[in-house]
Amino acid sequence: MKAEIFSIGTELLLGNVVDTNSQFIAEQCAALGIQVYHMQTLGDNPTRVREAFQEALSHVDMIIATGGLGPTTDDLTKEMAMEAMGQKGAIHEETYARLKEQFNYEEDRIQNNIKQAIFPSNAYVLKNDRGTAPGCILLQDGKYIVLLPGPPHEMIGVFEEFKSWYLKSFKQDHLYSKTLRFTGIGESDLNALMKDLFEQRNPSIAPYAKPQEVTLRVTAFSHDAQDGLALVNEGVRQVQERVGQYIYGFDNDTLARTIFRFLQQQNLSIATAESLTGGAVAAELVEVEGISEVYKGSIVAYQDEVKERFLHVSRETLEKHSAVSRECLEEMLIGICKATSAKIGLATTGYAGPTGDVGHVWIGVRINGVNQVKELQIHGQRTQIIRRTVRQVLTLLWNVLKSVSRETIE
């Protein structure tokens, strides 16, 4: 199947936003065996959008478009797609019911969003659990226009709906795949180690570009589930053989979730003491459902007085060595474990700027009364320094956890 990807929104032509949707969709299409042969970005100009749909329909089988599904007057993607296909819309009852709920049955707010519930009768509506604008698949003479919402986290959710529709409708050969997630190795180093395997087909192994994440994706096609999964597992085995020590999880795992599962199994409690990362480690951990079982909380000791009062970091240490020192970090580790009686303590301190030795960072893990400490020099701006430190300290924790067995943790 030949496809085009449209990104619609004047903000894209003004350069206000980086278009990550097209890359995500292109990547997914490649895995699904949909051949993307062109991508384009259009402003919120009804006529141009309609013409672009008409023109593309003449030489591809499918157009996947993001953006312009919102409630506002310049959100006209769906209307133009329907015009391009010469179709009329009507209220889609199921969607209308959802809309009423979402807006607490407040009539004027419902009316402001009513257009989001209008679709041609033969359209396939794609549910959007993360926003109010549903996606849809318009169909005519064996050609398809797939409309997805613009906000990336909504688009990704709705794309899953599209994917299962697509596989049901077109692939006798089903697609089987597994994403392998890495930590402690950079993208280019990983790809250098794997290069030759990227040539191989069914199962194919390919790098999967994700911000803040290094991943590989193993993909296989087969009409038979058992056979398909066997092919995927074969590919996974190939990767594990080479770089298994850097794999922390699969598919939708996050490093925090993997850590949570381990702590849960081992019945270990954890608490964090954050200076540099200022709550970002805690925030990453609490994204995990059920984490409260093992996570006690965090002391975000952003000012020295807080380090003293809650973590009992000594005045001497702060004066003699400053807050960004091995000495301070070790006292933070001891302090957080004492204060919360957690079995495992995590701590960060460093300079994110504007002042100090920007990027100079200390991280540590305390377990069984032993501190494991690491000094880092992290490049980038404030936000990156914080993000990378979070990643580094969770990676340190993960490696420590792997290296200690249950028995040895009192």
Next chain:
Amino acid sequence: MKAEIFSIGTELLLGNVVDTNSQFIAEQCAALGIQVYHMQTLGDNPTRVREAFQEALSHVDMIIATGGLGPTTDDLTKEMAMEAMGQKGAIHEETYARLKEQFNYEEDRIQNNIKQAIFPSNAYVLKNDRGTAPGCILLQDGKYIVLLPGPPHEMIGVFEEFKSWYLKSFKQDHLYSKTLRFTGIGESDLNALMKDLFEQRNPSIAPYAKPQEVTLRVTAFSHDAQDGLALVNEGVRQVQERVGQYIYGFDNDTLARTIFRFLQQQNLSIATAESLTGGAVAAELVEVEGISEVYKGSIVAYQDEVKERFLHVSRETLEKHSAVSRECLEEMLIGICKATSAKIGLATTGYAGPTGDVGHVWIGVRINGVNQVKELQIHGQRTQIIRRTVRQVLTLLWNVLKSVSRETIE
């Protein structure tokens, strides 16, 4: 001047790379007053690339293309652009000399890259100090094709060369704009209030939604800076008249930064006590440079024992009313201010799932010994509930701060 942006490279259609070049160029063009009306991504297919150039030349004045300038056989952008303009190339001596240097006069390496030194005689060559492939500007009948290298850091360097050429060669209407940032009002509600103003031109007012952000952008064209800024200010005034109470900042402001500036001016200290948001409020605050001046830190009291120990929430309250109650929140507010001697306290508690009354949230601000508390029912999944609560509590703080004058804060 009307322009199109091309991104050329099969890796883009496969989704192996996110195209950041187009956004950068679009943003720069907007500032230069070049109207980008379309962007497209093409694979390394000579015929299609040539046809795309020909087609675009028929309706824009300038095409800015990145990628495909390298030495390899599938780098054919320049060749196709020349064909589209019916031009022939010849060795460009100055570039050839640079090439020889770059390859240490090694004949075969020079020959492998020789095509990078070939340009039409009337082309304007754009030096590339960060790589071997120079850019260029092809000219014919008052139309331009600007070719830039694909690697972003090279492209950005070469773009500077283009920019100075452009500014030298044209006196254009420039674009002036201001972004207005809102909180406390949803996108659809805002747009419903503004609807009629969206029709107006120069200054134009348009919505554009960033994730977690509601914004409007005022844009004006003028050849004269003073006049352009006056037009923008006129548009800003129109918006302020209608929905000024929801504006918290402009352009690159964030709600946290706006709050920081206020606290700094008023010399107020703040600390946070987070249950539901588990550090996400703190993490948002510490993204702001210099925040340590006013921000003491956070107690992330994820488990009840931590609420008791550090915030002195009473056991009775937790047993009688549970941790998700007005009573608990108010004790958290009192506790955090006492414990850190901050003048302002912030607190959150609620259910993000999987258990409990998911989305039931209490937030509060304590200032001058008075608690301002709000009960919310937030829709969405765990991550959204947390993000939206962060937004809600910062909005509550911002509204409280606006309503109290310096004098009244002891």
